[in-house]
Amino acid sequence: MRFLRKSLTGLFLLSLTFGLLAYAGVLVRDAVQVRMNEEPRVPRARERVFTVNVVPVVFETVVPELSAFGEVQSRRTLELRAATGGALIDLDPAFVEGGQVEAGQLLARIDPADAQAAFERAESDLLDAQAEQREAQRAIVIARDELTAAEDQVALREQALKRQNDLLERRVGTAAAVEAAELTLSSARQSVLTRRQAVATAEARIDQSATRLRRAEIALDEAQRRLDDTEIRAEFSGTLSDVTVVAGRLVSANERLAQLVDPRSLEVAFRVSTQQYARLLDSDGRLRAAPVTVTLDVFGTNITAQGQLSRDGAAVGEGQTGRLLFADLDSPRGFKPGDFVTVTIDEPELPFVARLPATAVDAASQVLVVGEEERLETVDVQVMRRQGDDVLIRARALDGALVVAERTPLLGTGIKVRPLGAEAAEAAPEPPAMVELSDERRARLVAFVQGNSRMPDEVKTRILAQLEQPEVPAEMVARFESRMGG
Incomplete structure (x- = not known):
């Protein structure tokens, strides 16, 4: 009897399994037939609209700035050499690296016996x-x-x-x-x-x-x-560098002992291209005494000095290009000979030019302008100067037009766009409406939030902090009350 009972139970379970598999197969067949009998739905094609950043074209008179890199050097540098040989005696304490000396000061004496x-x-x-x-x-x-x-x-x-x-x-x-x-x-x-x-x-x-x-x-x-x-004196006031002697050392005639540098008479030497050099000449072909700003970047702290162009190099130099220019520094505080600096020169002003981002102009000197129905149009412009990340352009009939600030391969003539920018930006969203809650209403909302088991703990903490405020966003209150059914 026990064997018969187990056999019948096994047969029952096997029959039930086959029945469920047959039912599942029927369901799959019916679903496939329904899907195949449905008419295909073709989505309606819509024109793609790109969102672009635009800047307005405003023509004005701009003073371009020419930037170059140069090196600070002293206009008065003197090598201190021994006129005769002998032992150094009476060495001045200031005769060291970086020593400050005055004009006529006795620095050292060679044994005068x-x-x-x-x-x-x-x-x-x-x-x-x-x-x-x-x-x-x-x-x-x-x-x-x-x-x-x-x-x-x-x-x-x-x-x-x-x-x-x-x-x-x-x-x-x-x-x-x-x-x-x-x-x-x-x-x-x-x-x-x-x-x-x-x-x-x-x-x-x-x-x-x-x-x-x-x-x-x-x-x-x-x-x-x-x-x-036998006496070594300072010809002018300055700072000593490259000092190579000590007291008691034997020196020979014409041996270099140190270098005297005037730190208050500095200039900067820098090289510009021939085209940039031509823009710095006056009507007579002579170099203008244009104002110069010299900047030394020291780990984010800029040291700045003003000056003006003084002269240019007599020759280009073997293996060199462009022109070598020199500018005198008025108050070179903090600068030392050998500093690598950035030189900024004010060029003659340019009338009727507009400043645009460099990404707005392509290699063919063209820009994309937002035209009628907010569709893009290609306009040729004349690039006058490049100023860092900006360009100065000149073009006709573009005053007040909106130009795409950043060109991408997806943008071209005839494409519809949604402009964003200084002139076409949407209005800023209004702040959310706030409501004051009664004690009973606040208690109901707090109990609902605390009793919601599906809400994460950090979200609960943030919402409970908002509910403790005198005013609570009205949208949040309406959302919770709709869930509460009140």
Whole structure:
């Protein structure tokens, strides 16, 4: 009996399974037949409308800005070199990297022992030359006096000879006396010649002493310069850089010790294209003294200085293009030589131009304008300047028109759009209406929210916080009350 009962139960379950499978097959067959007998529904084709951002075209007079990158450099940079060799002594404490020095300040001294000894020898030679000159001047005075005495002797001898000749004519004197007088006169005249030679020698000695004195003075000046060369002084006020020496070091002649930079006399050198350079010239072809703004970006903190164009490079340079320009900085506070900066120059103003985003103009200098029935039209424009992410364009009959700000491959002529922008933006939505709840009404809403098991906990917390406010959005209250059936 037990086996029979289990067998009958199995047969019953098997029959029930086959019956359910047959019923399911009938349902699937009926559904497929109904689906196949239905008429196909073709959706009505609708024109696709794109939403685009537009900007109005407003023509005005704009001052374009030319941007370039340049390097700050000092207009006065001096290399400090040793004029002579020796050991460095008396090194100034400011003679270090970044040291601030004043004009004429003694920075270091090279051991002046040899130069001092040469200077003192030159002084001694000068004293000898001066003494020689004084002695030559005294000698010429004596020589001239001796010449005068010799000439007086000649005059006396001539009178004596004349007297002897008179005596001989009166037959009082003798011929021997006359001959003796003539011999004495000849000797006196020979003495005059000797004295004249002495005077000439004394005059030559004066010239030689003057030459020797001049040479001694030159030698002394040269010794003084060599002594001065042992001192290293600052030619102007500035900052020291590239210092390579310490006290006691032996240096050679013409060795570079440091570099002196004037931090208050700075300029910026930058390169622009030839086309940009042509826009900076005046009617005479000379570079305009245009105002310049130099900006140094230091991790988001900008250091700015004003200046003006001063000059341009004489040549393009091998392997270079464009033009090299220089601008003087008025107050270069915070700038250092070697800074990489951004240079902005004000160009001559452009009348009747409009500023548009760069994405509004394609490579063919065309823009998309919202025309009649809000359909796009292609209009040619003239690109005057590119200013960062903007362009300055000039076109006819576009004043006040709406131009697509961002072009995409999906946009083209004849496409219908819905413009969004400064002039075509929809009105801002009004704030939701608020209502004040009574205590009974507020309690019912709170109980409904707390009893809703399908609502997430974070949503419940947010809604309960809103219900605790004096005023509650009317839309939320209406939605909950409709669910509550009240």
